[in-house]
Amino acid sequence: MSKEIIGTPQQWEQLEKELEVLKNEPGPVMKAMQAAQAIYGYLPIEVQSKIASTFGVSLEEVYGIATFYAQFNLKPKGKYTIGICLGTACYVKGSGLVIDKFKERLGIEAGETTADQKFTLDATRCIGCCGLAPVLTVNDEVYGNLTTDDVDKILAKYND
Amino acid sequence: MKEVTLKINDISVTVPEGTRILDAARQAGFNVPTLCYYKDLCNEGSCRICVVEVKGARSLVASCSAVVAEGMEVYTKTPKVINARKTTLELILSNHNRSCLSCVRSGNCELQKLSQEYGCDDVAYTGDKTAVVPELPNAYLVRDNSKCILCRRCVAMCEKVQSVGVIGANFRGFNTTIGCAFERPLGAVDCVACGQCINVCPVGALTEKDDTDIVVEALNNPEKTVIVGTAPSVRVALGEEFGNAIGTDTEGKMVTALRRIGFDKVFDVNMTADLTIMEEGTEFLSRLQDKNAALPMITSCSPGWIRFIEFNYPELLPHLSSCKSPQQMFGAVIKTYYAEKMHLDPKNIVVVSVMPCTAKKTEIFREDQNASGYPDIDVVLTTRELARLIKRYGIDYNSLANGEFDDPLGKSSTAGYLFGATGGVMEAALRTVYEKVVGEPAPSLDFKAVRGTKGIKSATVDLKGTKVKVGVAHSLSNARQILEDIKAGKCDYQFIEIMTCPGGCVNGGGQPIVSSEKINAGVDVKALRAGAIYKADKKSALRTSHENPVVKTLYAEYFGEPNSHKAHKILHTTYHKRDKM
Numbered sequence: 162m163s164k165e166i167i168g169t170p171q172q173w174e175q176l177e178k179e180l181e182v183l184k185n186e187p188g189p190v191m192k193a194m195q196a197a198q199a200i201y202g203y204l205p206i207e208v209q210s211k212i213a214s215t216f217g218v219s220l221e222e223v224y225g226i227a228t229f230y231a232q233f234n235l236k237p238k239g240k241y242t243i244g245i246c247l248g249t250a251c252y253v254k255g256s257g258l259v260i261d262k263f264k265e266r267l268g269i270e271a272g273e274t275t276a277d278q279k280f281t282l283d284a285t286r287c288i289g290c291c292g293l294a295p296v297l298t299v300n301d302e303v304y305g306n307l308t309t310d311d312v313d314k315i316l317a318k319y320n321d
Numbered sequence: 322m323k324e325v326t327l328k329i330n331d332i333s334v335t336v337p338e339g340t341r342i343l344d345a346a347r348q349a350g351f352n353v354p355t356l357c358y359y360k361d362l363c364n365e366g367s368c369r370i371c372v373v374e375v376k377g378a379r380s381l382v383a384s385c386s387a388v389v390a391e392g393m394e395v396y397t398k399t400p401k402v403i404n405a406r407k408t409t410l411e412l413i414l415s416n417h418n419r420s421c422l423s424c425v426r427s428g429n430c431e432l433q434k435l436s437q438e439y440g441c442d443d444v445a446y447t448g449d450k451t452a453v454v455p456e457l458p459n460a461y462l463v464r465d466n467s468k469c470i471l472c473r474r475c476v477a478m479c480e481k482v483q484s485v486g487v488i489g490a491n492f493r494g495f496n497t498t499i500g501c502a503f504e505r506p507l508g509a510v511d512c513v514a515c516g517q518c519i520n521v522c523p524v525g526a527l528t529e530k531d532d533t534d535i536v537v538e539a540l541n542n543p544e545k546t547v548i549v550g551t552a553p554s555v556r557v558a559l560g561e562e563f564g565n566a567i568g569t570d571t572e573g574k575m576v577t578a579l580r581r582i583g584f585d586k587v588f589d590v591n592m593t594a595d596l597t598i599m600e601e602g603t604e605f606l607s608r609l610q611d612k613n614a615a616l617p618m619i620t621s622c623s624p625g626w627i628r629f630i631e632f633n634y635p636e637l638l639p640h641l642s643s644c645k646s647p648q649q650m651f652g653a654v655i656k657t658y659y660a661e662k663m664h665l666d667p668k669n670i671v672v673v674s675v676m677p678c679t680a681k682k683t684e685i686f687r688e689d690q691n692a693s694g695y696p697d698i699d700v701v702l703t704t705r706e707l708a709r710l711i712k713r714y715g716i717d718y719n720s721l722a723n724g725e726f727d728d729p730l731g732k733s734s735t736a737g738y739l740f741g742a743t744g745g746v747m748e749a750a751l752r753t754v755y756e757k758v759v760g761e762p763a764p765s766l767d768f769k770a771v772r773g774t775k776g777i778k779s780a781t782v783d784l785k786g787t788k789v790k791v792g793v794a795h796s797l798s799n800a801r802q803i804l805e806d807i808k809a810g811k812c813d814y815q816f817i818e819i820m821t822c823p824g825g826c827v828n829g830g831g832q833p834i835v836s837s838e839k840i841n842a843g844v845d846v847k848a849l850r851a852g853a854i855y856k857a858d859k860k861s862a863l864r865t866s867h868e869n870p871v872v873k874t875l876y877a878e879y880f881g882e883p884n885s886h887k888a889h890k891i892l893h894t895t896y897h898k899r900d901k902m
């Protein structure tokens with residue numbers, strides 16, 4: 162089992178503190194995973210190992226839960242998460258081409274994060290603004306009526 | 322207990338309250354198919370193949386989980402039931418890599434059998450398929466998720482019975498697969514290689530790594546002397562692969578078959594089980610007298626168990642006996658003593674062992690297992706692989722005459738034979754240790770307290786005033802319990818036998834697979850196979866390891882005495898901590 166700490170010492174300390182509190186609660190594993198994700202933004206192997214050993218379950222059990230629920234991330238998220246809707250309405254209006262262009266520009270696949278930790282690219286299901294199809298979100302901002310020409314403009318806006 | 326009367330297909334049966342409908346139906350003479358249900362192990366209720374109609378119920382009922390009620394009317398074979406089961410099967414088959422032609426489980430596959438019974442064999446299926454991604458190679462097990470039906474019997478085995486828990490269901494929906502954390506291959510996690518997951522898999526998704534071709538190649542190489550040795554429990558199970566009843570001892574036919582396959586010498590690992598008793602018994606007695614020695618001493622013949630303690634309790638490694646396992650002693654003796662005696666170069670000897678076990682396939686690659694400078698054992702075949710080889714060579718097993726093992730390393734006591742069943746190593750050790758200490762044979766050689774399939778057994782033996790308390794555990798969840806007791810200072814045993822597999826080697830991960838249909842019907846495989854061993858022991862004239870004439874010769878001609886310097890060099894080994902993932 163991996164013993165190294167990950168992230169900042171503060172993050173690790175915070176994790177240990179929250180796990181300690183959960184020790185007396187029923188069904189603590191899921192709660193611990195949520196708490197850990199709030200601290201780290203994702204669930205690295207070190208954190209999953211820590212949760213497993215704290216609550217006496219196997220690492221595979223934690224990993225199984227982490228991959229079952231969409232709310233858990235196995236990889237760090239970038240500063241900006243670009244979520245492109247691949248629901249039916251968006252897809253027929255060309256969101257597939259848009260996501261391909263983002264993949265090309267960022268050099269990553271859907272679900273991945275750029276090496277500089279700036280962008281995460283996600284394919285999402287319908288987000289309920291089909292009138293604007295195709296749509297995408299960057300963190301909380303929504304962009305609609307997209308074409309492939311918009312890709313560079315959007316990326317430029319987050320050029321900080 | 323309260324009884325309940327109900328009707329199955331209009332036939333009245335009376336069963337205890339709480340009985341599963343499935344079991345009540347069997348009692349009425351109707352078998353209901355199952356896939357995910359496995360008695361005392363897995364009751365996921367997920368596959369729905371076991372559905373039946375219950376009068377008054379709105380939908381079909383899973384008979385593996387639902388229990389009987391007074392006056393219940395159950396129908397197990399109505400068109401509605403049959404159609405529902407067939408649809409379930411077709412859904413499974415639509416994402417199944419149907420390669421029955423060469424699949425090792427063909428003929429012994431629970432999915433194939435049902436598909437045939439329900440007439441699903443020539444339906445054209447379309448739709449997405451789970452990719453065939455062969456598991457990265459390891460020395461012992463092959464996983465093929467394209468054949469997995471997600472019954473999770475393997476998961477329950479690994480987690481509940483073995484308390485290892487390295488496999489589980491990952492992802493969800495169509496993407497669900499059985500795998501390890503972070504998609505690592507089994508060889509890169511703390512899997513102990515026990516193979517128990519293989520034994521409960523209904524299909525060909527989990528199989529042993531097949532090494533028959535390596536053996537065939539050696540047999541066809543004129544420069545090699547190819548020597549085979551068989552573990553105690555192989556002979557009480559091999560016959561099952563040729564239609565014999567569970568618990569049939571076919572030692573004589575096994576020996577003849579091995580000779581016909583072409584091995585130059587057919588020896589017996591029971592012989593080195595006797596040798597193990599001499600070494601381990603002596604080691605135990607000297608630890609008992611040494612104030613600084615680690616007690617309890619724990620046996621070391623089961624390589625899955627060795628991996629388990631190395632991964633999970635490295636701080637307790639000093640408790641392990643330093644003895645090599647009988648398999649490794651077998652190879653070591655052949656490539657040293659026997660090679661010298663026969664003027665053979667160990668380089669040109671290939672030692673094949675036939676084992677009930679997949680973990681044995683990993684054991685041969687351990688450090689400090691090459692007494693002659695060459696690996697003690699070259700290839701390990703499981704009982705199943707040996708059966709495969711016998712069939713491939715067209716040997717008509719059941720018509721073979723009984724053969725006898727070759728001299729000299731084929732002679733053994735039935736104490737060595739006992740190693741095949743849980744408690745057997747302890748019983749064999751007690752027979753010898755008692756006589757060594759007390760100076761006369763134990764009043765009864767039957768140490769019945771350590772027999773049987775109870776998870777943890779114990780006995781107290783009076784050695785001339787010194788009371789020795791021994792413990793026996795099989796399956797790793799029970800082993801874990803004992804180790805936790807040792808850590809907590811609560812263990813009062815001085816000598817402990819631990820076997821990885823439930824029931825011991827007779828039920829090892831390389832033994833013939835018994836269908837869940839039989840298991841669910843209550844067939845006690847472990848007890849039946851062990852029964853054959855105890856029967857042979859009862860009839861035997863040579864029941865203690867120290868009386869084995871070959872053992873005596875080995876010490877007289879070669880090792881001097883048990884635990885001698887030479888014995889240590891050749892017959893003992895070392896252990897080390899392994900990092901968990």
Ligand code: SF4
Nearest residue numbers: 420421424430524525
């Ligand atoms: S697992 Fe069963 S059904 Fe599948 S290919 Fe093998 S024998 Fe055929």
Ligand code: SF4
Nearest residue numbers: 479512513515516518
């Ligand atoms: S071989 Fe044993 S330890 Fe490894 S996955 Fe199978 S059941 Fe678990």
Ligand code: SF4
Nearest residue numbers: 469470472473475522
């Ligand atoms: S590998 Fe075998 S036992 Fe495990 S879930 Fe798949 S079919 Fe069931």
Ligand code: FES
Nearest residue numbers: 366368369371385
């Ligand atoms: S649901 Fe009953 S056997 Fe699977």
